[in-house]
Every structure is written in structure tokens, then in C-alpha cells.
Amino acid sequence: MAALMLEIRIEEKVFPTQGGRKRRAIFRDFALDVPLGQVCVLAGPSGVGKSTLLSIVSGIDRGFGGTISGRALPVGMMFQTPRLLPWLTALRNIELAIPGRQHEAPRWLAAVGLEDHGEDHPQRLSGGMARRVALARALAVEPALLLLDEPFASLDETTAEAMRLLLGGIFAKRRPTTLLVTHDLAHASALADRVVVLEGSPAGITRDVAIARSHGSAPPRAGQGGSVG
Numbered sequence: 051m052a053a054l055m056l057e058i059r060i061e062e063k064v065f066p067t068q069g070g071r072k073r074r075a076i077f078r079d080f081a082l083d084v085p086l087g088q089v090c091v092l093a094g095p096s097g098v099g100k101s102t103l104l105s106i107v108s109g110i111d112r113g114f115g116g117t118i119s120g121r122a123l124p125v126g127m128m129f130q131t132p133r134l135l136p137w138l139t140a141l142r143n144i145e146l147a148i149p150g151r152q153h154e155a156p157r158w159l160a161a162v163g164l165e166d167h168g169e170d171h172p173q174r175l176s177g178g179m180a181r182r183v184a185l186a187r188a189l190a191v192e193p194a195l196l197l198l199d200e201p202f203a204s205l206d207e208t209t210a211e212a213m214r215l216l217l218g219g220i221f222a223k224r225r226p227t228t229l230l231v232t233h234d235l236a237h238a239s240a241l242a243d244r245v246v247v248l249e250g251s252p253a254g255i256t257r258d259v260a261i262a263r264s265h266g267s268a269p270p271r272a273g274q275g276g277s278v279g
């Protein structure tokens with residue numbers, strides 16, 4: 051039977067001592083369950099462990115004690131820094147993520163408003179543009195699990211709003227299970243089913259708030275259609 055819940059259990063996550071920094075546990079006995087299809091916003095102070103948590107959930111970081119179960123595939127991830135391959139054009143960076151579906155890459159570049167920049171290499175793009183290419187790459191894989199690390203950072207307000215609309219449409223239509231890290235709670239609450247706040251060291255959940263969304267993209271219930279209001 052398919053899993054109904056992304057179950058995050060971190061017994062311990064520590065980074066080894068380096069450069070005079072003390073070894074400390076980022077997470078200890080941490081648990082978070084995310085129902086499939088839920089859009090869960092993660093907030094909390096800088097350095098609390100949000101990016102680390104996304105890396106663990108993605109499967110990229112295996113250096114922890116604990117288990118991640120119910121991880122739906124494929125996973126689409128947008129890192130806090132764009133992590134584009136510098137020797138490839140914007141378009142090729144997206145194509146590489148979707149083998150067999152490369153012809154769809156221009157559509158994703160257009161979805162983030164960068165259809166005129168497909169042949170540009172990352173160093174020719176502004177920080178905000180590179181982040182949008184990274185967002186397009188994460189979305190292009192048509193993820194069942196979507197991990198977004200500060201997707202609206204370094205975007206002007208108009209562009210950020212366009213990206214929120216894009217994500218809102220994808221949440222309504224495709225319902226990926228989503229963990230979205232952002233500081234912009236006012237805007238995030240328009241997209242989220244739930245806001246989880248991490249604080250402390252090791253990090254714990256200090257607030258866990260359900261959000262009633264108005265645009266009809268809450269996780270599906272039996273007999274409920276996928277209408278967008």
C-alpha cells in the first residue's frame with residue numbers, strides 16, 4: 051500500500067567540529083509528519099536547521115540518525131543557493147533534470163518568465179533570475195515531493211507574486227507534498243495548509259498552525275474535486 055504520510059524522524063543530526071566551531075546537535079529526537087499533498091511552510095530563525103532538514107528529507111544528506119519514510123518520488127528540490135551547473139545554459143540546466151522530456155524545458159523556463167534567457171549561462175543571470183531557473187528545474191521534474199528553500203528570496207515584489215501564483219496553480223493542480231522554507235509568512239500563508247515554526251538548538255517545533263486556504267488547493271478529501279476558486 052502506498053504511504054499516506056511523509057514521516058520525518060531524526061534521532062540526531064550533528065555537524066562535526068570544524069574551524070573552531072563546536073560540535074552541536076542541530077536536531078535531536080525530532081519528528082514531523084506531513085500528510086501527502088500537504089503544503090507545509092517551515093519558518094524559523096536563520097541557522098536553526100531549515101536547510102539541513104530539507105537536505106535530509108530530500109535524501110541528499112544521509113549523515114544523520116533516523117528515518118525518512120513515505121518519501122514520494124520524484125523529488126524536486128530548489129536549494130537556498132541556485133546550484134546551477136555554470137558550464138551549461140539555463141535551458142540545459144533544466145533539460146538535464148528531465149531526461150526523456152527535454153522538450154518540456156522551454157515551457158518551464160517560460161513559466162518563470164525567463165523564456166528569453168534560455169541560452170544564457172548562469173553567470174550572465176542576476177541572482178534572482180538564477181533562482182528562478184532553479185525553481186523551474188525543481189518544478190520541471192513534476193515532483194510528488196517538492197522541497198523549496200526560500201523560493202521568493204532576492205526577487206522583487208512583482209516577480210515574487212508571479213512565482214507565488216505559479217506555485218499556487220501547481221499546488222492546486224498536481225498536489226505535490228511540499229515543504230517550503232520562507233521568512234515571508236504573510237505571503238506563504240496564502241499558499242500553505244500549515245505553518246511549522248522551528249526554534250532552538252537542537253531545533254524543535256514551537257508552533258504548528260493549520261491554515262485554511264481559500265483557493266481550493268487543500269489536500270484532496272474523498273469525493274472532492276480539484277476546483278480552483
Ligand SMILES: Nc1ncnc2c1ncn2[C@@H]1O[C@H](COP(=O)(O)OP(=O)(O)O)[C@@H](O)[C@H]1O
Nearest residue numbers: 065066076094095096097098099100101102103
Ligand atoms: N556543512 C555544514 N557543516 C557544518 N555546519 C553546518 C553545515 N551546514 C549547516 N551547518 C550549521 O548548521 C546550522 C543549521 O544550518 P541551516 O540548516 O543552513 O540553517 P537555516 O537554513 O535554518 O538557516 C547552522 O548553525 C549552520 O552553521
Ligand SMILES: [Mg+2]
Nearest residue numbers: 100101102130
Ligand atoms: Mg537555510
